[in-house]
Amino acid sequence: MNVLQVRGLAKRHGQKQSLVRAVDGVDLDVPAGQTLAVMGPSGCGKSTLLHLLGGLERPSDGEVWLAGERIDTASERALARLRRRSVGFVFQAFHLVEELSAAENVELPVLLAGSSPRQARRRARLLLEQVGLADRARHLPWKLSGGERQRVAVARALANEPLVVLADEPTGNLDTAATNEVLRLFAHLRAEGQTLVMVTHDGRVAATADRLISMRDGMFVEDTWLAS
Amino acid sequence: MQDAILAMLAKEPSHGYDLGLRLRRALGPLGGSMNAGQVYVTLARLEKAGLVVQEKGDRPDRKVYALTQAGQERVAAWLTEVSRPKPDLVEFHLKLAAASASRLADPVELVGAQRRELMRRLHETQRAILAEPDGSTGGLLLEGVALRLQADLRWLEACERVWSKVEKESE
Incomplete structure (x- = not known):
């Protein structure tokens, strides 16, 4: 079963000349238990994508389904409940x-x-x-x-047994040893069957996932299965 | 070198002197160390192996070489083969140049295939690193492997940037 299902997802900011297509029509299926890394340079739209997946922002177009429930059209109240219970966020800071x-x-x-x-x-x-x-x-x-702080943040993200953990540059502020601490924790979560989507610009962090999507200018340019 | 010369012949039949020039141009500053005689020796070997044949050229004193069917098959296989365990820089560089010149493969796609292979290797290496306790000597070797893969991946990024520009301009 797909925990996340996304169809034709788009997010635009600004108008006319200053129009920015942060996310420009992407489709995505994330089955339960998968760890997915979305990699791309800063400004490619990967953080916006993560916000759309977790109901932190609403898309300009397209659909987001979380465990069979459509969330892009959900009421504010339903979204707030969803962010509290069904999704766990981990941030860079x-x-x-x-x-x-x-x-x-x-x-x-x-x-x-x-x-x-x-x-x-x-x-x-x-x-x-x-x-x-x-x-x-x-x-x-x-x-x-x-x-340690990021591990506390991961524990907090897991507090209500979320359907999916969404991590935005989770190791962006960490040195190599601390990065490995957090990645070991993610490896442990994967072994327990936790669905995880992380966005990062760091190839070594992205390489730890089962599946890697490369993003450029709001679009997916490559979708690679890494696990053997 | 054999494969690079074959790939250059895939564009059109040429004589040894021209091939030497093109090879040197593709190698840039590194081409200076290339011995002109190497090209002729290589061509003779390739001819013996049945991968190239001599054709009549515009001038009787210059031998023109062309690919045989077997030579063409060998070029096509070489271009699309992904180097394992890691690419030889010079060979991969020549491969991209030859792919672009002969139009037998898209250099940007060759870069993509190589990157996927390296990311899979980095995946295995990273998983192995995470299975080791921090500060172990076994982990140290894996760290070296990961850093080298990262360097190769960075170089591929540069290859992708330049070749996608070249390909766009030649369209």
Whole structure:
């Protein structure tokens, strides 16, 4: 089954001479359990694509289906619910709440989804253990290394067992060792069957995925199966 | 060198002197080190192997060489074969030049095929690196392999940029 299904997707900004076709008519099927990397130079539209897939932006044209549910025409309320429960985001700049501990950052989306504080605490403890940061649960983000912060962000993205994790340059702010920490975590998620879509300009990061799509000027120019 | 000369003959029959010039031009500054005699020796070998034949040229003192059927088949196979495990720079460069000149293959597509092959190798290498603990000596060797593949991929990006421009201008 396809977790994501996209048809004729387009996103345009501006008008007439200043018209920018950020995403210019793409089709995409992502089956459950696949890890997909979308690679391209900055400005090729890959981040916009990711935002459209996760309901952070609405397309100018085309359709986005998430697990059989059409999301590009969904109401604001339905979209907000979807972003909380069905999609997990990981960003380049982590976007952790600096005033909250690692555990509290992970608890937050669980609480927002309507669980009890006790359930949220239990879930956060489990996830931090899974990303190898059980001993950092009480630390504030600034006391963590870059790789640790991104692992907390991944734990938070997994909080509500999302259908898909969407990662935007997840290693863009990290050195080689921290990049490998995060990529090892992704490898672990893949082994557990988590569907993952990441966008990156880094060939080594992209090469870890099962499948690689190259994007230029808003279009897919190549779709390669990497896994043997 | 054999394959590059065959590919250059795919465009049109030529004599040894012309082939030498074209080969030197394709190699750019690296062509200076090429020995003119090499071309004639190679042509003689190719003739013996039945890949080229001599034709009558416009001047009786100059031998004109042309591809045989077997020679043509060999060129077509060489152009579209993807180098494993990694491309020899000079050979791949000549292949792109020959593909463009002979119109037997699209250089940009050859670059794409090579890139897909290298990305698959980088995929295997990266997966192996992630399976190693950080700081292990085994990981160090894999790191070297990944860095070299990355360098080759960067070079292919440059190849793609230049050859897509050349192809666009010649359309």
